[in-house]
Amino acid sequence: MLDIKNLQVKAEGKQILKGIDLHVNAGEVHAIMGPNGSGKSTLARALSGHPEYEVTGGEVLFEGHDLLDMDPDERARAGVFMAFQYPVEIAGVNNAYFLKAALNAKRKHNGQAELDAMEFMQLIKEKSALLDIDQSMLSRAVNEGFSGGEKKRNEIFQMALLEPKLAILDETDSGLDIDALKLVAKGVNAMRTPDRAIIVVTHYQRLLDYIVPDFVHVLTGGRIVKSGGKELALELEKRGYGWLEGDAQPVGAK
């Protein structure tokens, strides 16, 4: 589904990613771990097309298409979803209205009819129960005045509505208490299907107790230095990242 080859990315004039190789198949959950400043979030943002991240080399194929050639909204409509580390507050835009616009943008792209108000509310009702989204979160402006936990739940809620082919969670667990973390994990696990891939970018192993990955990759210094199964996360929990930082050889994922 996703093929990243020798991806190099600059942010604020600094080379952050120095050659990432990663292959993700449908049905897989990959965790990207690494210390602060390693480039984890840069990878997530570059994949979503954030304008402040400049790709200086390499290529990314999504279902065989050149992802880097697509605008951020084209990527989204094609089925790539990024859950933001810092969801943006948008004053004056009602959350439900925003969700409907996003959903219909995608439906239009897929040649489906736009949902009317009734169908939309029905869908909202169905998906909101899973993430404990209450009515007030829908009627307020997008993310405005939301607590940290509410913002992250709102991200996963959007993911549940938009049903992407590839979901990238950018430190969705940061700042969450254990109850919110469990809710978010429940939402993500409900979306694990054989035709969907999920990339979980996280600083902490804790999230991976609840979203158990198929593969774990360690990113330090802009390169993936180690890849393994879920047991790698546990090893990192015990040993930290220090023992890997000397190892600057790029290691391709499976």
Add this chain to the structure above:
Amino acid sequence: MAQVAERLQPWVAALDQRPQGAPRWLQDLRDRAAARFTALGFPTVRDEEWRFTNVAPIASAEFKPANGDSARPTEEELAGYLYSDAENRIVIVNGSFSPELTRTEGLPAGVRVGSLAAAVTEQPDVVQRYFGQLADFAGRAFTALNTALAADGAYVHIPDGVVLEKPLHILFVTTNGGAPVMTSARALIVAGDRTQARIVETFAGPRGAVYFTNAVTELVAGENAVIDHYKVQEESFDAFHVASMHVHAARSANFSSHSFSLGAKLARNDANALLDGDGAECTLNGLYLADGERLVDNHTMIDHAKPHCPSHEVYKGILGGKARAVFNGKIVVRQDAQKTDAKQTNRALLLSDNASINTKPQLEIFADDVKCTHGAAIGQLDDDAIFYLRARGLTFFEARDMLIHAFAGQILDRVKIESLKQALEGELFAQLAKDLAEIDAA
């Protein structure tokens, strides 16, 4: 100085032709106003209140005072200025009351609406008590000019305890009579104790016409009155519009003003509210749009004279092209006005690099137990918000439209007259679509 005097000469000549034949008190008022204007002359940019708004294009143009016998607006023009759920209307054409176009059948008994000139003789006590009392012209040249020249205007008197269920529309329309005209648009609105009303004032003229509207509105809100006022400034893009509204709010009155300034080459809107009774509440909201080389200047002043008065103020502007805007928000809290709670916000969205705004909050606080906050935010559309929306599948254009609608929506959504809201949305977004298309083409 000689130059200034020379420039003023045609205006002084026009003042010599000011209306005559009114009762003594009114004639005296006009005489004093004429003398005051002659002494003040037009403000210049050295005047703090006019620092960013140069009125020389008005002063040096030759506007002929409109007289009563000019052409009526066409049916089509008129239809474009009306709102379907504001059937009751007073129409003032070039400053004069038009009985043919006015509709007042649906008003409750006792409510008096119509010609201000007629009210001078028919309700002399009310008119004399309020006319010219709120709109002080001692330091205001344009108000003095209007007071001296206004021969007629709109008059609304709502007796104590009367509720107007339906909105009342006051339409000031300028018609195209060839030579550029000046109209002195005047309104006196007296709402008694415990009254309730929604009143819309619209200022409009034919597309492309050059004219000058000099407007003064005085509005009295009695004890416990609930008055919603809407001002719609949709003058021709080549017209000049200078207007002031003066509000007196008595004890526990609730006055709100929603000002939409969409037209004119140069628009200056003053809104002054005096909270003169305990617990009077005031909301001043505004939304303005300018593009090309147009200028829109909003000066507001909320005078907290008595305790326990909350005031809320939100002004928002959207500027494209080389448009300029001025916002000056003054809040005075007098020594008596303890427990004042005043909040002012001013935001402007600059769609182009060449648009600009000068904004100034002005707080003068003489009481010690008060809460006053103000904030200003000027900027372009938030790139982070655009990216967030695009990351959810909306195109750049859809994202931008959604953010601009949201920005304007916070003011538009408070309009409690559905057909007015729709008309404003239509007008605003049609203008915006044109501005954005120009930006995208560049």
